[in-house]
Amino acid sequence: MIKVERLVKAFGTTKAVNDISFEVNEGENMVLLGTSGCGKTTTLKMLNRLIEPDSGTIYIDKKNIFEQPPELLRRGIGYVLQNNGLFPHYTVAENIAVVPNLLKWDKAKTQKRINELLEKLHLTKDHLTAYPNELSGGQQQRIGLARALVADPPVLLMDEPFGALDNVTRSKIHGEFKALDELKRKTIIMVTHDVQEAFELADRIALMDKGKIVQIGSPAELLFNPVNSFVSGFLQEQRLQLEFKTIKLIDIWEHLPDSGKKTSTSLLSAQLGVWEALENFKFYPKENLNIINQQNKEVKSATFDQLMAAFSQYKNQQPHE
Amino acid sequence: MNEHQQTLWEFMHQQADKLGMQTLQHIGLTFISLFIAVLIGLPLGIYITRKKQLSGFVLGIAGILQTIPSIALLGFMIPVLGIGAKPAIVALLLYALLPIIRNTYTGITGVDAAVKEAAIAMGMSKWQVLFKVELPLAMPVILAGIRTATVINVGVATLASYIAAGGLGEFIFGGISLNNTNMILAGAIPAALLAIIFDFLLSLVQKLNFKKIKGAVKIAPVLLILLSCLYFIPSAYGGKLTAGFTPEFMGRQDGNLGLISKYGLKIHTIVISDAVMYKAAQEKELDVISGYSTDGRLKAYNLVVLDDDKKIFPPYYAAPVVREDALRKFPELEKTLNLLSGMINDSIMTELNYKTDYLHQTPERVAKDFLMAKKLFKPDRGGNGGTVRIGSKIFGEQYILASMYTMLIKGYTNYNVATKTGLGGTKIVFDAMTNDQIDVYPEYTGTGLLAILQAPAKTVTTLQVNKDSTYSYVQREFLKRYQIKWLKPIGFNNAYALMMRQKQANELHIKTISDLKGFLENK
């Protein structure tokens, strides 16, 4: 869907982006991760030509973006900014309607689409006539997302979209973000420097340093097959939590005890991460969780200790750097 | 002073027509120039946000324009644009530019970069970003600039009367020259009210929220144009010749009033300041002007004085006037000031004025050269036995006289001198004296008689026959009323005179004021 080849951008003597290439598949969520100043924003802004590269090519949907008028290109790409960048002199409704108006949609169509998005993003009609400064940070961020999504662009670029939010609001919005079916169909490139966020939302992560991509791969690949010590060092601090989030119950299936005991009524899906399974323990003695493997309809049951044991056995099998 | 002291209200009532007309002209002048300033300043302000390297240059130029004194700016305009509405509008517009350009620039550069980037990222074109995002968000700041410019313009527009463009300045400056407080207030109060009202109205517009501003911005140009239309250019230049008279001359019995009553002179007349009048005559913007018989510019600009064959201009002998208490405090003062008495006749004074006004020598140098030539000069004794405060009105001759007195006092006595020169018109310098701000200044007998004492018409007629009777009358009355003493006359007579360009006067065979009247009537 998106193909970036040998992109270079220097500001004066600093090489902000130094010869990077990558591809993003349709419907994939690619996260650009890295320390401050490594060139994430610069890379992202070259994708909708807010910044023109010194050299390199970019194809979106097999079309060279430098051969298209920038305005038209941008109307087909959703863009969400860190501080939402809402127009303070427009109401919420007018803010969301910016791109439809540029595309000359008729009023009814725009209105219908706005209502649809409001519902999906848990906003009420009362918000429509408000001005951005009358809304909370979380609400503003949702409006920013609605504005980017309104014309249903196939590609969405997001620069630290949740960076300005507090932790509680952020994890809530993460949940909504993952559940939003609008986003499942979209090819998304998201910038963050928050490792947790990257691991939670990414299909693949491109870890950047000093204008280069150091490693690109799934969260598990970065965690268990780091190409060098920079990658493992980058993830080191939050390693345990990342592993709990990355490893799924299905991954440790074979290490779980063979037990068909179905004491509790609820069944957990084996597609869940270990982290989420652990969150389900209420912590009373001898408590069991029942897990169902959708593929063969097998059900296993494990106590907290058994789950942790299976997790460490699985990890011991992984290659170490 | 007068038998019947007129109240301000009576004056305004009596002059209601003129006042209304001046007010409308004033509003018109303010808004025509404001409108053009917006037409130029707004795009220019936007342009320099795009070409930032030009911003320093453009803002610098606009800033310099604003520091040029208004009168000087008006003076510069005359050779290019003549007198009347055009130069006044251009000058006002130049003053209004800076706040408009500066606020447009700061307003637009102040728009949140993230918001601008969002607009571009949504796919807006350059113009859409400007009109949909940058201008609306910068509007409160831009409006603040327009508000500042409006208030500046209301103020500076009072000066438009100096170059015959009308407005409330006609009353203000006429009143200052004629020592007529009612006339000053009749101009100043409406001018101040206009400034306050426009400032208030624009502050309301500024406080509107974004929604309403959209509407307000749409009606603004219409409103501006309507207000501009109030100013119909006060030209209607009919007649063969045009006269330019100072506001002071216009209102005086020994000025325009006398020309009308004694000569029956009917000439198309515009009101203009002394500072630009001679230049305008030279530039052929004016044909006849009111001037002073010893003015150096007479010689410089090749003008001739028309003979006052019916004797309506009384002699104006110059002499120093001094506060009595100053004479007591400085016993040497009177003797020293009188050193100059009888030393300067008309032609010497014209020559001295010519040196300052045309050859651009400093008044100090001219004064010193003269005193040297007359062997009156003595070097500064650096005395510190008290400080004598010398004042002067705001024209060259008075500067020269003030310099001479300064040198004499410093050379002949142990007193020190502080000068307060350039004290505007008669009213300002005389008020400074009665309020004990200055001790001495050179005054003219005719001015003392008519402008300060405001002697009744009958007295004036009887006194005018003889120059000495005028002198003794003002001397007596000043002592009685103000405890101010007239010392001995300096010698020259600086009377009012009508003058024309020499060449034109020769061509038309006009030598006297009666000739002029004859020419005008003989159509």
Ligand SMILES: Nc1ncnc2c1ncn2[C@@H]1O[C@H](COP(=O)(O)OP(=O)(O)OP(=O)(O)O)[C@@H](O)[C@H]1O
């Ligand atoms: N407009 C610019 N002019 C000059 N230098 C720039 C400009 N934009 C970015 N840079 C430099 O390029 C480098 C990369 O910047 P970039 O904004 O892409 O970093 P980032 O990875 O997004 O960092 P952060 O996480 O702090 O947002 C930095 O060294 C930055 O100083």
Ligand SMILES: [Mg+2]
């Ligand atoms: Mg960044």
